[in-house]
Amino acid sequence: MNPAVVVGFILILLGLYNIAVTRNLVRVLIALELVTVGAFAALAPLAANNPSLLFYGVLILVMISVSEVSILAALIYRNYTLTKATDISAVTSGREV
Amino acid sequence: MIDLLLLSAALFFGLLTVYSRDNVYSAVSLASAAGAVGAYYAYLAQFASAFLIFVIYIGAVMLLVIITAAMYGGVQRWGGRYFLAATLLFLAAAALGALLWGAPPAKPMPVQLGDLLTAVIMLIGVAAVSLLVSIEVSKRT
Numbered sequence: 001m002n003p004a005v006v007v008g009f010i011l012i013l014l015g016l017y018n019i020a021v022t023r024n025l026v027r028v029l030i031a032l033e034l035v036t037v038g039a040f041a042a043l044a045p046l047a048a049n050n051p052s053l054l055f056y057g058v059l060i061l062v063m064i065s066v067s068e069v070s071i072l073a074a075l076i077y078r079n080y081t082l083t084k085a086t087d088i089s090a091v092t093s094g095r096e097v
Numbered sequence: 098m099i100d101l102l103l104l105s106a107a108l109f110f111g112l113l114t115v116y117s118r119d120n121v122y123s124a125v126s127l128a129s130a131a132g133a134v135g136a137y138y139a140y141l142a143q144f145a146s147a148f149l150i151f152v153i154y155i156g157a158v159m160l161l162v163i164i165t166a167a168m169y170g171g172v173q174r175w176g177g178r179y180f181l182a183a184t185l186l187f188l189a190a191a192a193l194g195a196l197l198w199g200a201p202p203a204k205p206m207p208v209q210l211g212d213l214l215t216a217v218i219m220l221i222g223v224a225a226v227s228l229l230v231s232i233e234v235s236k237r238t
Binding site: 001003004005007009010011012013014015016017018019020024025026027029030031033034037038040041042044047051054055058059062065066069070073076080086 | 100101104105107108111112114115120123124127130131134135137138141142143145146149150153154157158159161162165166169215219222223226227230233234
């Protein structure tokens with residue numbers, strides 16, 4: 001098996017583990033990006049067969065990561081302005097204050 | 098040789114991302130891992146994809162991640178230790194790069210995809226692991 005696929009898989013597993021163990025929204029954001037980096041690494045062996053498909057895959061992954069980062073940053077900003085904390089447990093049923 | 102080096106650098110910085118206590122150092126390590134993956138793309142001669150990763154992904158997304166981590170609760174502990182580790186790693190990488198620069202150039206190995214079944218099994222494995230993780234998280238909270 002290709003080492004890039006193995007490294008990408010390990011990075012995806014690490015990101016999921018970090019999402020599972022943390023309670024901080026900033027760490028959730030970082031772990032989500034780690035999953036995206038792992039997907040980049042796992043996508044790399046496509047370069048031998050179909051480079052244009054690889055380019056569009058990378059483009060779609062970048063667009064996905066931009067959207068999820070903007071959503072999570074907005075969530076962190078809203079949570080911080082309302083509760084002065086970036087903890088997940090401060091989010092309780094949509095009404096924090 | 099260089100591809101394995103880049104991939105191991107990505108793996109190392111990914112581990113550093115997960116096991117670093119401070120959010121800022123974690124975000125910086127994440128940007129380094131993304132840079133290693135982009136360098137791997139450049140090694141595979143995929144320059145358009147490497148451009149996307151370096152300019153758009155690191156320049157916009159990683160900037161937002163680092164700024165968010167710096168604004169909201171970076172603990173700023175172990176700064177000297179992180180700086181020392183990063184400096185040692187950079188020196189080791191520079192020495193290794195100089196060593197590889199002097200070595201006779203080897204032909205880069207062609208990377209083959211294998212069959213599609215492996216990718217499908219990997220995807221199903223990731224889906225199953227994420228399902229387990231979500232079940233455990235929802236049980237805990």
